[in-house]
Amino acid sequence: MTLQVSNLSFSYGPKQALKDVNLSVEQGQFAALLGPNGAGKSTFFALLTRLLTAKSGEITVAGYDLSASPQAALAQMGIVFQKPTLDLDLSVRQNLSYFAALHGLSGKLANRRIDAALDRLNMVERSGEKVRALNGGHRRRTELARALIHNPSVLLLDEPTVGLDAESRKDITDHVHSLACSGMTVLWATHLTDEIQMTDQLVLLHQGQILQDGMAKDLCDGLDLQTWFLAKTKAPA
Amino acid sequence: MVSSQDQGPSMTGFSHYRTAFWAIATREVLRFVHQRERFIAALVRPLVWLLVFAAGFRAALGLSITPPYQTYITYETYIVPGLCGMILLFNGMQSSLSLVYDREMGSMRLLLTAPLPRWFLLFSKLCGATFIGILQCYAFLGIAAVFGITLPPLGYVAVFPALLLAGLMLGALGLALSSFIKQLENFAGVMNFVIFPMFFLSSALYPLWKMAESSELLHDICAANPFTYAVELIRFALYQQMNLAAFAWTSLAMICFLALAMWGYDPSRSKSS
Incomplete structure (x- = not known):
């Protein structure tokens, strides 16, 4: 596994943001981390990039344990943050x-x-x-x-298409899918279902917990992705 | 799983550290160059103190001979080291402000996710900011010389390490503050509760013995203020003298502020459980 997350939990004071998250993404896989606003996606990314550290759980990137070997793990990551970070x-x-x-x-x-x-x-x-x-x-x-x-071995993107027009969104989404096809491991956080292809790994995060994890085509079972997403996140986790 | 100890330069290589240090420090300088107003403001502030405030105070304040001075000096000459300290103090707070801004805007994330130890990344940023402060001090000393307030020629060279240490100490204070200030709006408080007390409760504008004449308590507070020692370190260095006590206290304060800053930026200190 290029990216492996085991039993990861995180709280902001008394408020639990992530609860016992487990995730594996294989090399060359495009994994879409789908969740509504407030699901815990950005907290998860902050933990993956070591902007925050959790007291429980393990994150391994390209074989490097993020807490034991943070520099080696970070060197394997390419990161596109939700907020622009250009000068x-x-x-x-x-x-x-x-x-x-x-x-x-x-x-x-x-x-x-x-x-x-x-x-x-x-x-x-x-x-x-x-x-x-x-x-x-x-x-x-x-x-x-x-x-x-x-x-990098692993590319992490936290809602990278926020604020872009339809054409720019499609360009970037297609390009990152092509990177995955060429062997790069991708974790793409989004709340927009049209950015996900049926051949992608789909990880549904809701209220800090992973509700579903599998191939998009298997999870949706013939349903439109948007309809499936709304149905899954309507009821409390 | 790969087991590795990748904290030190042995794995990432010394050249990686050097390249990153140079890039971070250069970026700080470039950012400053792009903000001409900041440079002008940084010079106008001490020059107003020197050319207006000091001129008015000259008649009111008599200064006797105290080390490092060997003769009577004008008040303008007395406050030059304090104003260098003021430049470094404001510069440290300005870089602190830009760190808070960077964090709010998101660009701090890029730095903190680089594959280098966090202390090194922050220290590189601190060095860049200190270099800018030293440049401002030399520009100020140059303008002061044009107005006839000159110092021993070798003093301009000897003061460099003192400015470096004082700049690092005050920059480290700014760094520590930036780790605790969560919003830009809270920064006004820094002006009221850090800059002004530090500057006025020091030997920048008046010697400590003069302060003792008016209040022993105020004198004691001034004597405990690390900014006082930074100013005295600069003052003695300008006359090619070493004030060991000032050096020791400034160094100690720098280490404490740096440790506080590293603790403040430690990711495991986040409100997690």
């Missing part, structure tokens, strides 16, 4: 160079990786532009390009 006053390339340096890449190697990442996202011609001048879709593509510079 608006720097150019696209400067933003990517900064990230590359945080991962120990510099000089020609960093430039090669940045060029490849920009090329993959069709952002080469924008590399000299300041991020402030980019539209929302291009900013998101820049963040996705950035997350791929260090060739």
Whole structure:
């Protein structure tokens, strides 16, 4: 398993945000973490990226235990956060160079990786532009390009299409699906069912608990995904 | 599962640390360069104190000869080290403000998820901010010299390590504060409860013996204030002298503030169970 989460629980004071979460995602699998607002998706991502740490449960990324070997585990992750994390006053390339340096890449190697990442996202011609001048879709593509510079094993995306128009959403969703096809492990948090394909692993998170985990086509059992999602999350967990 | 101890440079490599340090520090400087207003404001504040406040106070405040001075000095000369301290203090709080802003805006996440120890990432940021503070101090000293307030030529060199230590200490204080301030709106409180008391209850504007004449209690508070020692460290260094007590107290305060900041940013300190 490239990404393995076992018995993970987390509370904000008396309020339990996640309860006994278990999850496994195999290499090359696109796993959609589907849940309504407030389900605990962002808390789960904060724990996966070690912005928060839980006292109970284990997270393993590409074989590295996140609590025992945090740096090795983080080096295996590419992350696209829900909130934009680009420096608006720097150019696209400067933003990517900064990230590359945080991962120990510099000089020609960093430039090669940045060029490849920009090329993959069709952002080469924008590399000299300041991020402030980019539209929302291009900013998101820049963040996705950035997350791929260090060739991560696991790509984590927390509602990456929030605020984007339909075309940009489709571009990004399709691109990340193609990354999974080429062997990258993807965990994609969303509350939008049209971003999920029937061949994806579908993990339904509701009120801090995983209600369902399986292949989307098996779970829906012929039902429209949106209808299935609403039916599952209407009743209390 | 891979078992590894990846905390140290042995695995990630020294060059990784160096590359990341340089990138984080350079980014701080670049950000400052993009904010010209901040640079101007940082210089105007101490210059107003030096050229307006000190001129008015010169007649009212007589200063006797105390180390490191070997002769009578003007009040303007006296407050130069205090104003350097003021620049570093405001710079430390400004970088603290930008950390809180970064956290609210989300960009702090990028830094904190880098595959390096958190203490190193925060220390790199602190060094970048301190470098900016030192640049501002030298710009201030240069303008002061233009207005005739000069110091021993070698003092400009000797003061560098003192500015570095004082800047790191005050930056570490800012870093510690930023880990506890959850919202930008709360930052006004820092001005009222940290900057002003630290500055006024110190030897920046008046010598401690002068303060003792008016109130022993105030004198004792000033003597316990780490900012006092930062100012005295700078003052002595400007005259190529080492104030060991100031060095020791400033270093101790820096270590305490850094430890507090690292504790504040420890992810396991989050409200979890």
